[in-house]
Amino acid sequence: MREVISSSLSDSEGKPEFDQDLVDAMRWFDLSDHDRALTSELGDIADDVGERIIEAFYTHLLADETASRHFRDDAHIAQVKKGQMRYFRELINADLDSSYIADRRRIGSIHERTGVTPTLYIGAYAFYLNKLANVVLDRMEDDPAKAFSMVLSLFKIAHFDMALALETYADTREEAIKARERELSELPTPVLQLRPGLLLIPVVGTLDSYRARALTIQLLEGIQEHRARAVVLDITGVAAVDSAVANHLIQTMAAARLMGAQPVLTGLSAEVAQSLVKVGVTAEALSTAGDLQRGIELAEHLLGE
Amino acid sequence: MQVPAPLDAMVQAIRRDADVISARQMGRALAEDLGFSRPDQALVATAISELARNIVVYADHGEIELTTLQQGDRQGIRIIARDHGPGIADLERALCDGFSTGNSLGLGLPGTRRIMDEFDIRSPPGEGVTIIAVKWQLR
Numbered sequence A: 001m002r003e004v005i006s007s008s009l010s011d012s013e014g015k016p017e018f019d020q021d022l023v024d025a026m027r028w029f030d031l032s033d034h035d036r037a038l039t040s041e042l043g044d045i046a047d048d049v050g051e052r053i054i055e056a057f058y059t060h061l062l063a064d065e066t067a068s069r070h071f072r073d074d075a076h077i078a079q080v081k082k083g084q085m086r087y088f089r090e091l092i093n094a095d096l097d098s099s100y101i102a103d104r105r106r107i108g109s110i111h112e113r114t115g116v117t118p119t120l121y122i123g124a125y126a127f128y129l130n131k132l133a134n135v136v137l138d139r140m141e142d143d144p145a146k147a148f149s150m151v152l153s154l155f156k157i158a159h160f161d162m163a164l165a166l167e168t169y170a171d172t173r174e175e176a177i178k179a180r181e182r183e184l185s186e187l188p189t190p191v192l193q194l195r196p197g198l199l200l201i202p203v204v205g206t207l208d209s210y211r212a213r214a215l216t217i218q219l220l221e222g223i224q225e226h227r228a229r230a231v232v233l234d235i236t237g238v239a240a241v242d243s244a245v246a247n248h249l250i251q252t253m254a255a256a257r258l259m260g261a262q263p264v265l266t267g268l269s270a271e272v273a274q275s276l277v278k279v280g281v282t283a284e285a286l287s288t289a290g291d292l293q294r295g296i297e298l299a300e301h302l303l304g305e
Numbered sequence B: 001m002q003v004p005a006p007l008d009a010m011v012q013a014i015r016r017d018a019d020v021i022s023a024r025q026m027g028r029a030l031a032e033d034l035g036f037s038r039p040d041q042a043l044v045a046t047a048i049s050e051l052a053r054n055i056v057v058y059a060d061h062g063e064i065e066l067t068t069l070q071q072g073d074r075q076g077i078r079i080i081a082r083d084h085g086p087g088i089a090d091l092e093r094a095l096c097d098g099f100s101t102g103n104s105l106g107l108g109l110p111g112t113r114r115i116m117d118e119f120d121i122r123s124p125p126g127e128g129v130t131i132i133a134v135k136w137q138l139r
């Protein structure tokens, strides 16, 4: 199922022609032109009551502590309500084509990024559908059978929407975890012996607390194993250095000193160095030696050669 | 059902270290798009990193929101860091160089205040921490 829907997204990027995957996905939801035609008839009702339903919906959301955190101020709420009105019209009569799918899928990745959980999302959607269904049944008192099939069609489309959003939600989450695993698998950082007594450790990726701990352990083991007296820590490949990372580096270097090896830090870019100094990390604390070449020279000097 | 979340503002939920990196990259990209100098791009990225990392470490989760500001002909970036964690009882102390309850350098907050043009921190009892920091483009 995921393949069906996600490949229909990649196809949507440009060519609007016949899309077999989309057809398959809709068949799975038992969604047909008939459903679309039925809900489209609700167009007048939608324009008429859309705003009221949306008001009720937001009153509901804002009354909930978790949900209301997603809104900043009245201006923001007003802006989101406008988007909601568009969404509402689309739910009722937009063509269920590739661009519709792309739009719905996008919502899932936004939810993942901004921390809107599936419970929050599905719960809110359920509330919304419930309100809408009641309005439809009310308005079409004369033809309850037809009202009922309209509501059923709406529910199908809504489930289709939710499936699309949740697929992307899961995909986005999976991507994040994979990226994280990739980073972690970059460990162990190699410990290279440049010559007896002199080690080089090229650190790559991001240096969060977990990786910093691993780095310290490796460094200490390397020093012990090779009886090193100088260690060059090259952080050219480190993506981001802030005060916490600087602290990890300082700790690591202090640990090396305790083990009897002189640490030399290299590879801090000019901009990063500058922002660290502004943050207040003193140059002495992070005594660095410029580029790798200079660092190795310095380490050799420390070894007394 | 539309997202109950800002669409236009750039928001990154902060729950783990990887999110700190995403927020940081988002900030650097925005600073670059707005034509901030390279050193200023690094400052914006560092500030985001500090605030986001504090959220992960001290509040468990929260969010970083970035907005573009316009004042006359210059542009700025506003960073809002928000969490609903335990909050900070003594703000003055937390803003002192070297104060840390996390056995770190205690430079994140004071450093961010130094590198940004505007800095406002609030922590009403029971409501976590909200920090608003702005960096203006140099003209």
Ligand SMILES: Nc1ncnc2c1ncn2[C@@H]1O[C@H](COP(=O)(O)OP(=O)(O)OP(=O)(O)O)[C@@H](O)[C@H]1O
Residues within 6 Å of the ligand: A243, A244, A245, A247, B050, B054, B055, B058, B059, B083, B085, B086, B087, B088, B094, B095, B099, B100, B101, B102, B103, B104, B105, B106, B107, B108, B109, B110, B129
């Ligand atoms: N979002 C937050 N929620 C609760 N407490 C916080 C938060 N941010 C900071 N603090 C408190 O303020 C103190 C100072 O924060 P600051 O970022 O300046 O230093 P640090 O995080 O301890 O060390 P560094 O940032 O240098 O690695 C922290 O030790 C913590 O007690």
Ligand SMILES: [Mg+2]
Residues within 6 Å of the ligand: A243, A244, B050, B053, B054, B107, B108, B109
């Ligand atoms: Mg900090």
